[in-house]
Amino acid sequence: MNQVPLTDAPATLSWTENGTECHALWRSERHAAPPKRVIIADDTLNADSAYRLACEGTGLLWRGDFQNARLLLQAMMRRSNAPIKPGKVRAKSKANADAPVTPQQAFHLHRQAQSQRARTLSMLLIPLNADRSIPLRRAPDLAQACAEAWGPATQANTVTSLRELLGVVGAHEWHKKGIEVEALGGAPNNKIFPSYGVFSPVRGEYVALVASAPLPVDYALAFDIGVGSGVLSAMLSRRGVKRIVATDNDPRAILCARGNLDRLGALPKVQLIQTDLFPEGQAPLIVCNPPWLPARANAPIEHAIYDENSQMLRGFLNGVLAHLTPQGQAWLILSDLAEHLGLRSREALLGWIEQAGLQVLGREDIRPTHAKAMDKQDPLHAARSKEVTSLWRLGALTAP
Known part of the structure; x- marks a missing residue:
């Protein structure tokens, strides 16, 4: 009762930093494609701007404090959980305006919302060195958790979403307890x-x-x-x-x-x-x-x-x-x-x-x-x- 194992070779994430074209292996357990647009983000980025950019599909490669990145992700999660404003809801036709939502429709709407939420929250990106150390201030040592989830290091710099990285950490804790x-x-x-x-x-x-x-x-x-x-x-x-x-x-x-x-x-x-x-x-x-x-x-x-x-x-x-x-x-x-x-x-x-x-x-x-x-x-x-x-x-x- 388990997923098909991840077998595809990882893609490459590209971005410009300090005028230099940079590349790293892209790791996504969701098989998500790497963001086409990536900007450098740090502690000066506020949650509203981060969430807006993420909704647009812009990857935010984090260069600030690791714990601040976690706080930013939590703030983005709160925004993704907020009720949709009436003005943003697609108007129903007169024919189905009063029709109740069926359980099947409720399920598919829920799944669509989950999928969109996952795509948005996965735009906050974390770099990992070849040895899977994290080159950020106050970053924890997650090398063991990554090895348990992903196998041996590839000896190449990698970028993954903070959301997936925290999923690796959670699985590591469950595995220990x-x-x-x-x-x-x-x-x-x-x-x-x-x-x-x-x-x-x-x-x-x-x-x-x-x-x-x-x-x-x-x-x-x-x-x-x-x-x-x-x-x-x-x-x-x-x-x-x-x-x-x-x-x-x-x-x-x-x-x-x-x-x-x-x-x-x-x-x-x-x-x-x-x-x-x-x-x-x-x-x-x-x-x-x-x-x-x-x-x-x-x-x-x-x-x-x-x-x-x-x-x-x-x-x-x-x-x-x-x-x-x-x-x-x-x-x-x-x-x-x-x-x-x-x-x-x-x-x-x-x-x-x-x-x-x-x-x-x-x-x-x-x-x-x-x-x-x-x-x-x-x-x-x-x-x-x-x-x-x-x-x-x-x-x-x-x-x-």
Whole structure:
């Protein structure tokens, strides 16, 4: 359940400074193109001017105090979160002036706003030396955090957005502290340490479903499709599955899962394979927690959440029968948030299950308890308040 890894060679950012043409490698995990226009910015730039320039697509290469850059980004974030003034709203036609916004429209408007906000806030740029030190006053040492997220240094000067750099820092802190997963049991053996770019099990209800669902008669072997952080493989191991083959198409996820499973003592039971969806062979239990929302990701790192046209979901369903033993079960873990948002219907899901030669043997449901489900200020609260996460137990249609 992870994003497609970043494989393209980095682009080059160009700017003029002190009358000299300058160049540096451009690093963007979002695959965003480098800004075409770049100006030098420092502590004299106020937030209103910075936000206006960023909205115009002008990159602000920071040469001032690093901590002041953080404060400036916070000020720009507040401006991006401000309500749109009535004069800036595109007038509705008379035909749809009174028409209520549908959940699907609300979702797409929310995604458009998120995308625009990300583009704007990514215009505040930070330089990094070849060794990933930051040549700014009061700059912290982020070399280790960058190495965890991006791998070894390229031995070339780099420029990245401050927003993405702070995301690297946040991931580094999560990786150090870990996340307690209640369903794994008591501390200290219930922590998962997520890595940058790997889906983090902050929503523990889906792990609880795997912890409590009735196991099939034969559970000596299980496939974990889209291993991510390794949390579900760890849970299957805790439940007594003797051998687990776990797959993911992201090398970051494979490394992250290996580290977590090793710390939890489950690695001897688990074989990790970097591949798309299924490994070779068949298993009596196949588990998959695909991205839940069928929408286009705005950045590669969002592929853990968004599955355009339900490609992974449908690929899993269509491939299960060939990899499932005759009396085996496939556990599909899926939220119905997409249904409440009008992005996918329950009838479509059931139709795909039947078309794949599968039938529903049972379903375990649980309501989410994360903060967003309770946040009435969230733009998608109406849909989130109805959300249910389910573990669908699927078997072959021909099974007796």
